[in-house]
Amino acid sequence: MQMAIIAEKIRMLQEMSDLFKSGQTPEAWSEELSVHGVHVSPRLIRTKARETGHFHKLGRLMLLTPAQMERLLESTSGEREITKRNLP
Template sequence: MKPQERIERMQNLLARGQTPEAWSDTLKSHGVHVSPRLVRSKARETGQFFQMGRLMLLTPEQVESLFDTRSAILAEGHRTGHALQ
């Protein structure tokens, strides 16, 4: 990856990435009640996050994939239950 591409990727991450706590608040404002702990654990489970030290950031696409991953698992019949328990 070229230096300019790295800079653009980092700028995008910093502009759009949010912590699990921020995503929990954002989702809650849309009527989806999930804890930061759940967001963090699903992100780790699927590998959909960026991390530096203790800081975890997720982009909108990564959060969307947390929903998609669970839906795909349910569609395949591997698990039953409520989405994002």
């Protein structure tokens, strides 16, 4: 039991370290994606992150890691497929 608690604390510390090393705001992700020709507004990123729960919040600051952005994109790719199928 004690080892499980220690392992969980270590995992949380590693996650926080990743957050500070690679976490970015929705505005920064929007800019980074636009460089690659993908135009997504910070507002849309923020909305989808809240809907899926894939984000960290520090006070009023929202940060997303690359892994969270990947999960966010994966979770919204199914919506696009459904929309495309329903089009005439």
